[in-house]
Amino acid sequence: MHTIILALLASLLLLLLYALYTLFVAPRFSPIRRLPGPPVKGVFSNHLHALLDPAISPRVHDLMIRKYGRNVRVRGVGPWDERLLTFDPTALNHVLRNATIYQKPWQSRAFISSLIGCGILASEGHMHKRHRRVATPAFSPQNMRALVPVVFGKGEELKDRWMTIMREMDEGSSGVFDIAHWISRATFDVFGVAGFDYDFQAIQREDNELLCAYKDMFELAVSQGSFLHTMTSIYVPFLLRIFPTKAQRTIVRCRGTIRRITGDIIQHKKRKLEEGVRSGKLYEAKDILTLLLKSNMSTDIPPDQRITDADLLDNINTLAFAGSDTSSLALTWTLHLLAEHPDIQTQLRNELLALRPPPTATLTADEIHSLYDAVADQPLLHNVMQESLRLIPPIHSSLRVCTRDDVVPTKYPVHDGDGRVIEGKNDFFLPKGTMVHVPIEAFNLDKEVWGDDAWEFKPQRWDDLPELAKNQPGVFPSILTFSGGTRSCIGMRFSVIEIKAVLYTLITNFVFATTEEQVIKANVVLTRPYVTGKYKEGSRCPLRVTVYEPQA
Numbered sequence: 345m346h347t348i349i350l351a352l353l354a355s356l357l358l359l360l361l362y363a364l365y366t367l368f369v370a371p372r373f374s375p376i377r378r379l380p381g382p383p384v385k386g387v388f389s390n391h392l393h394a395l396l397d398p399a400i401s402p403r404v405h406d407l408m409i410r411k412y413g414r415n416v417r418v419r420g421v422g423p424w425d426e427r428l429l430t431f432d433p434t435a436l437n438h439v440l441r442n443a444t445i446y447q448k449p450w451q452s453r454a455f456i457s458s459l460i461g462c463g464i465l466a467s468e469g470h471m472h473k474r475h476r477r478v479a480t481p482a483f484s485p486q487n488m489r490a491l492v493p494v495v496f497g498k499g500e501e502l503k504d505r506w507m508t509i510m511r512e513m514d515e516g517s518s519g520v521f522d523i524a525h526w527i528s529r530a531t532f533d534v535f536g537v538a539g540f541d542y543d544f545q546a547i548q549r550e551d552n553e554l555l556c557a558y559k560d561m562f563e564l565a566v567s568q569g570s571f572l573h574t575m576t577s578i579y580v581p582f583l584l585r586i587f588p589t590k591a592q593r594t595i596v597r598c599r600g601t602i603r604r605i606t607g608d609i610i611q612h613k614k615r616k617l618e619e620g621v622r623s624g625k626l627y628e629a630k631d632i633l634t635l636l637l638k639s640n641m642s643t644d645i646p647p648d649q650r651i652t653d654a655d656l657l658d659n660i661n662t663l664a665f666a667g668s669d670t671s672s673l674a675l676t677w678t679l680h681l682l683a684e685h686p687d688i689q690t691q692l693r694n695e696l697l698a699l700r701p702p703p704t705a706t707l708t709a710d711e712i713h714s715l716y717d718a719v720a721d722q723p724l725l726h727n728v729m730q731e732s733l734r735l736i737p738p739i740h741s742s743l744r745v746c747t748r749d750d751v752v753p754t755k756y757p758v759h760d761g762d763g764r765v766i767e768g769k770n771d772f773f774l775p776k777g778t779m780v781h782v783p784i785e786a787f788n789l790d791k792e793v794w795g796d797d798a799w800e801f802k803p804q805r806w807d808d809l810p811e812l813a814k815n816q817p818g819v820f821p822s823i824l825t826f827s828g829g830t831r832s833c834i835g836m837r838f839s840v841i842e843i844k845a846v847l848y849t850l851i852t853n854f855v856f857a858t859t860e861e862q863v864i865k866a867n868v869v870l871t872r873p874y875v876t877g878k879y880k881e882g883s884r885c886p887l888r889v890t891v892y893e894p895q896a
């Protein structure tokens with residue numbers, strides 16, 4: 345009996361020692377301490393809020409660069425989690441281009457997988473390579489052209505819906521709309537049709553079973569999920585299976601609905617493709633699901649890189665997750681910025697109206713494509729889009745973990761632990777297991793790169809970029825909004841088409857203005873709009889929308 349108690353006590357003591365060691369001793373000797381960084385107020389405080397809250401993060405980043413240089417040590421969750429925060433383009437490129445060393449942390453992958461399965465977004469290594477290989481052809485520029493009529497169609501539908509609502513309201517040609525809500529209905533519709541040839545009809549009503557399943561799942565997990573539930577689902581997922589919380593039950597129900605309905609759609613598509621092969625009349629649909637199936641059948645994909653039905657379902661979910669809220673927020677923020685800058689909005693409208701096409705509804709497919717080509721070429725529209733994506737990137741930051749000891753090269757000299765420049769030192773040691781914070785917003789808003797007006801909305805800056813801005817990392821030239829390197833956004837061209845076509849339709853038909861309600865940014869997984877003082881009402885972006893009347 346005594347021996348058992350003694351053994352228990354001994355293990356407890358060991359555990360306590362280990363905890364003390366990881367909390368107080370190990371961090372002091374970690375090589376990451378050689379990098380300078382801001383002090384922490386106590387053992388259990390950290391810098392996460394300062395880094396992640398868009399209301400203060402631009403000032404925090406700015407201060408850090410001035411005080412500690414461009415490679416900084418910050419505190420993640422606790423003392424055992426000293427992270428690298430880099431504002432250095434060479435260091436960042438090294439991290440983003442070396443995806444085998446710098447992987448997504450298992451914690452975020454586990455969290456994403458618990459919702460949407462392990463698709464392109466959450467997988468790593470061989471599995472990711474396979475997913476990306478099969479998906480890349482589906483997102484080729486030629487295939488993205490199929491998106492053009494879909495987006496114009498949905499833009500037109502949204503316009504008609506708003507016109508109807510305005511007529512039903514007293515004022516007739518004006519009304520206040522929650523832009524975030526309406527644009528997200530439109531982008532979800534686009535995702536459905538372009539993604540798998542399925543019309544949610546979310547612009548018309550919101551009762552579609554599959555739509556509700558996606559919305560409920562993302563809402564619960566993302567914007568309303570409790571910290572405790574998220575942590576449990578990451579660290580001890582089996583607990584949720586034994587003691588399912590209300591949130592967990594909702595997720596399970598939604599996943600079931602999604603699996604049933606999209607499973608049917610996948611089988612239906614496969615039959616169409618097989619019939620096509622048998623009859624010699626190939627099935628020509630251009631939705632991403634069909635393209636993924638075709639890509640998987642194509643002979644230039646080696647057998648070990650093919651994907652299964654389960655993978656396919658995960659990828660459809662991934663596109664719903666990665667592609668609909670992000671695009672919707674990009675459009676919402678652009679409209680909000682245009683409402684705040686009526687002069688630029690008017691200039692943009694004039695530029696687009698000068699294209700003078702007949703009403704979109706009467707155009708043939710070819711005419712819609714040439715209209716899009718003309719719209720895509722408009723310089724102010726392009727500048728407005730780039731500037732909005734720069735100023736308010738929907739994904740505020742990302743995270744990587746260093747999976748082996750590495751030496752990171754830098755563009756700017758590294759500072760020592762006290763913040764003093766070490767002349768000529770252009771690299772630093774990064775120990776295995778260190779988290780790397782990828783500050784997307786900080787690169788986009790860097791005053792030393794973009795100039796003192798970096799935090800202002802100035803679309804015309806793109807006509808004459810400073811030399812440093814031209815060499816910023818990222819797949820989209822000069823901005824980090826779509827990330828960079830091997831894990832950058834696969835849907836970038838998709839988004840560009842969506843943003844430009846929807847803006848064209850909305851700006852040529854309506855005038856957008858701010859209301860008395862002040863809209864602010866909050867980082868709730870993505871950078872979303874909230875009304876000051878009305879956080880409880882959830883993400884909203886009210887704007888006054890008035891039908892545009894051309895002056896005679």
Ligand code: HEM
Pocket residue numbers: 464465466476662663666667668670671674737738739742743824825826827830831832833834835836838839
């Ligand atoms: C304005 C809209 C969008 C923005 C700002 C955006 C941004 C990003 C960013 C920053 C990443 C990297 C994430 C990370 O490293 O943690 C990413 C990845 C990804 N995005 Fe997007 N995205 C947008 C739209 C889309 C669309 C429309 C789709 C699909 C139709 C899409 C599909 C994906 C996928 C599948 C990945 C994962 C790629 C991989 O890991 O290999 N995104 N996106």
Ligand SMILES: *[C@@H]1O[C@H](CO)[C@@H](O)[C@H](O)[C@H]1NC(C)=O
Pocket residue numbers: 437438439441442445750751
């Ligand atoms: C990847 O990391 C290795 C080891 O640090 C380095 O030699 C190589 O140059 C890096 N590759 C890129 C593309 O940065």
Ligand SMILES: *[C@@H]1O[C@H](CO)[C@@H](O)[C@H](O)[C@H]1NC(C)=O
Pocket residue numbers: 637640641650651652653656
């Ligand atoms: C992809 O191709 C392989 C080999 O032809 C096949 O076994 C698998 O079922 C295909 N995947 C899908 C999702 O159709």
